[in-house]
Amino acid sequence: MQLARRILLILISAACMVIAQGPPKAELYTGETTKISEHVWVMMGNPNIAIIVGTHGTLVVDTGLGAPNGEVIARTAQKLSPAGTKLYLTTTHFHPEHAGGEPGFPASTILIRNNVQQKEWESNGLSMVDMFSKRDATQAQWLTNRNFRTPDVLFSDEAKIDLGGVTARLLWFGGAHTKGDELTFIEPDNTLVSGDVVQNKVVPNIYGDGGTPASWLAVVDKILALPVAHVVPDHSAPGDGSMVKTERNFIADIRTRALALKTQGVSAADAATQLSTELKAKYPDWPNMNVTGFVRSIFAE
Numbered sequence: 001m002q003l004a005r006r007i008l009l010i011l012i013s014a015a016c017m018v019i020a021q022g023p024p025k026a027e028l029y030t031g032e033t034t035k036i037s038e039h040v041w042v043m044m045g046n047p048n049i050a051i052i053v054g055t056h057g058t059l060v061v062d063t064g065l066g067a068p069n070g071e072v073i074a075r076t077a078q079k080l081s082p083a084g085t086k087l088y089l090t091t092t093h094f095h096p097e098h099a100g101g102e103p104g105f106p107a108s109t110i111l112i113r114n115n116v117q118q119k120e121w122e123s124n125g126l127s128m129v130d131m132f133s134k135r136d137a138t139q140a141q142w143l144t145n146r147n148f149r150t151p152d153v154l155f156s157d158e159a160k161i162d163l164g165g166v167t168a169r170l171l172w173f174g175g176a177h178t179k180g181d182e183l184t185f186i187e188p189d190n191t192l193v194s195g196d197v198v199q200n201k202v203v204p205n206i207y208g209d210g211g212t213p214a215s216w217l218a219v220v221d222k223i224l225a226l227p228v229a230h231v232v233p234d235h236s237a238p239g240d241g242s243m244v245k246t247e248r249n250f251i252a253d254i255r256t257r258a259l260a261l262k263t264q265g266v267s268a269a270d271a272a273t274q275l276s277t278e279l280k281a282k283y284p285d286w287p288n289m290n291v292t293g294f295v296r297s298i299f300a301e
Helices: 002-019 065-078 115-133 136-143 213-223 242-263 268-281 292-300
Strands: 034-037 042-043 049-053 059-062 086-090 110-114 153-155 156-162 167-173 183-187 191-195 231-233
Touching: 002 268, 002 292, 034 231, 042 065, 042 231, 049 065, 049 183, 059 065, 059 156, 065 086, 110 115, 110 156, 115 136, 115 153, 153 156, 191 242, 213 242, 213 292, 231 242, 242 268, 268 292
Parallel strands: 059 086, 086 110, 110 153, 191 231
Antiparallel strands: 034 042, 042 049, 049 059, 156 167, 167 183, 183 191
């Protein structure tokens, strides 16, 4: 009964995040966690933070917005971990709510990131931190500490971390929401930390010069080859492995229809209006069907 209540609270919280999705608000994590699988805990927030605990190593995925959130997340991870456990950190992509809390982690933390994401951080990370700092005084204060470290480990396509009784596979399959989207697959839990690549009933969004709808589809096809049983997304409720297929079907549906309308000479704006109506009928339980941005990305391919 208690577990059912916790799951219900997670779903309500995540639904609120989805409905109001937009620029992240300045919110401090409480340190509360929910267990998703044998080795994986989640701190629900904007974004959700995954903590993977082994016998001699713990991996945190994402940092929260600013050093104060990083400190809370690091302390929470350490409380879940056996004494003397080595702490690892990785990020799903370079945006400040995912990577900007890194200065709040202990200096001994081992930071790991894929090469493409690191290049995005070096090119645009600080400018995005500046942009987030201008949104409100709290965010500005939290992002004051900009002693961002160069990763201790950089990788191309995959890095494996043996945490003791559990292995985290850090994967770069190509561009989607950003060019450097990173996925974390936890074995033997078969839990996927999916970042913005696989969400729970959320319309995809490509940021700036990130991936393309076609490359996003290719990334999801690669994920489908993994035996995913649990999915922990960034900005929506955790769910089971069926979320991957749902994501794939949605992207394929909207892309096929948008390209057909483009061939007929329909404008991107008119196509978005038409497809919003069509997709609301096909996916009635999705809380928001604003497809304008993604349709524009399809037309631009």
